[in-house]
Amino acid sequence: MDSVNHVTCEKRSYSREFHSHQHEFGQFLFPLQGSLDIQTKWQEINLDSDYCFYLPPRFDHNYRSMDRNEFLILDIPTQYLPENTSSMYIRLDKQWASIRYLLLEEAKSQENTSSLADLTRYVTSKLQISKPPSIDYIHKHFKESIRLETLAKIEHYHPAYYSAWFKKKTGKSPKVYISEHRLKEAKYLLISTIWSMSRISEELGFENSSSFTRWFVSCEGISPQKYRILNNR
Structure with missing residues (x-):
């Protein structure tokens, strides 16, 4: 045939x-x-x-x-x-x-x-x-430090090609994709729980609440505390 x-x-x-x-x-x-x-x-x-x-x-x-x-x-x-x-x-x-x-x-x-x-x-x-295996890996391990080489190895791609392949798949770089997924989880925890900043930062893999706050402000333009207040009214 x-x-x-x-x-x-x-x-x-x-x-x-x-x-x-x-x-x-x-x-x-x-x-x-x-x-x-x-x-x-x-x-x-x-x-x-x-x-x-x-x-x-x-x-x-x-x-x-x-x-x-x-x-x-x-x-x-x-x-x-x-x-x-x-x-x-x-x-x-x-x-x-x-x-x-x-x-x-x-x-x-x-x-x-x-x-x-x-x-x-x-x-x-x-x-x-x-969902390609490397993207599934990101969703399971986004709270950890993820190296590009690790993701490329999962797909059996050369790291130089993996970034281009990933952007074609998602429209974003691996770094941006991981950051956005972590931010989505951070917003969910801020709105759906009464956890302290320390506990949320620990849950998301940050060293401390200060580093979490700096990262959140750089992404959203406001502090996580203010984000929680504005979205829990």
């Missing part, structure tokens, strides 16, 4: 030699057995059973597998895809594991092409709202 115009869902295995190519369609790779080494211009990934990986159309990549392997591959024509998709390394959580199961069932039957098309549309819609 021509993957340029039709959805293809099937099991494939890969050799030990590196191969290099690109394709005119998007592609999801779901590991079933073994792992796959994938190299792009800015990434080096060993794709194993804990993750799945999306490759956008016309994206140069090298690949090989050094062990016994089997992968479920979903080739997605461009008409199913949102514009300007980028590669995405996705943790195989319960939802994505369920998607893999449903795709496996479709790959077995190959009888109802409309159901595979519907499932593919669901996959691509989820692709648009899926």
Whole structure:
């Protein structure tokens, strides 16, 4: 079946030699057995059973597998895809594991092409709202000091490329994104609790209430105490 115009869902295995190519369609790779080494211009990934990986159309990549392997591959024509998709390394959580199961069932039957098309549309819609692992890491660790190199490593990107990729994804630099998320949490705590400035500053990872107050004023133009009074009237 021509993957340029039709959805293809099937099991494939890969050799030990590196191969290099690109394709005119998007592609999801779901590991079933073994792992796959994938190299792009800015990434080096060993794709194993804990993750799945999306490759956008016309994206140069090298690949090989050094062990016994089997992968479920979903080739997605461009008409199913949102514009300007980028590669995405996705943790195989319960939802994505369920998607893999449903795709496996479709790959077995190959009888109802409309159901595979519907499932593919669901996959691509989820692709648009899926949170990349590094952004998920920010949401869980924003109270800590987060290095750019740590975030880049999570996505298997070179740090020089990661910042550009992050801004394309969010419209903001990692530094601004982290600061805005921390500020959102600070405002929530100021309005929804009666905690002292010391406790809030500690909760948000600041050394003391003075450093928290200076940071809040630089972001909002008013002190956290005044912000609390104005928003609790």
